[in-house]
Amino acid sequence: MHPVFLLDEAHLLHPDMMAHLHILLNHEWDSRALLSIVLVGLPELEGRMALRSHRSLLTRIHHRFMIEPATVDDTAECVAFRLKGAGADHELFSRESLAVLHELASGSLREIDRLASAAMRESARRKRKLVDRDVVVRVAETLTLSSSLG
Numbered sequence: 001m002h003p004v005f006l007l008d009e010a011h012l013l014h015p016d017m018m019a020h021l022h023i024l025l026n027h028e029w030d031s032r033a034l035l036s037i038v039l040v041g042l043p044e045l046e047g048r049m050a051l052r053s054h055r056s057l058l059t060r061i062h063h064r065f066m067i068e069p070a071t072v073d074d075t076a077e078c079v080a081f082r083l084k085g086a087g088a089d090h091e092l093f094s095r096e097s098l099a100v101l102h103e104l105a106s107g108s109l110r111e112i113d114r115l116a117s118a119a120m121r122e123s124a125r126r127k128r129k130l131v132d133r134d135v136v137v138r139v140a141e142t143l144t145l146s147s148s149l150g
Contacts, residue, residue: 004036011041011048018048022056069107072099078109079116092120096133104140115140 005024007013013021027034039045039061046066049058070078076098083092093101097119105111116131118139123131 002032002036003034004038006038006040008040010039011043011045015048015053018054018057022060025057025060067109070102070105070109070112071107072102075102075105075107075112078112082113082116091130092123093131094133097131097136100133100136104136115143118143 021037024035024037025033043066046064048054049061076093076095079093079098079101080091093116101112101115101119105115115136119131119136122135122139123129126135128135
């Protein structure tokens with residue numbers, strides 16, 4: 001058995017914590033690492049890792065994966081997959097609403113999920129069977145306004 005230490009939201013780690021993570025990777029048993037570390041975070045993590053103060057950690061990272069922003073097709077596929085998983089058996093978003101959803105979310109899967117959920121709630125509140133472009137735009141404006149106030 002090989003232990004894996006997973007740090008989600010690693011871009012939020014305090015600089016002192018990041019500066020000491022490499023120590024966990026220094027130890028081996030029979031020429032095998034005792035532990036693997038997986039850092040998961042937003043793109044800012046890469047910039048923080050590039051700082052000279054984190055060079056010891058960066059040199060110990062053997063694999064790096066970046067998830068590129070979603071394309072319009074990825075957005076449609078992601079929404080369809082999530083809806084199917086929730087039991088939906090028909091389309092709930094118009095093609096135009098998916099395009100504007102993608103644009104407003106800048107391809108961020110987390111933001112796509114957040115906007116799509118809010119747009120579905122708004123459409124249900126208005127007793128609409130299909131989420132249209134205008135609902136997505138209105139919800140995005142409301143969420144943007146409320147996040148800038150709070």
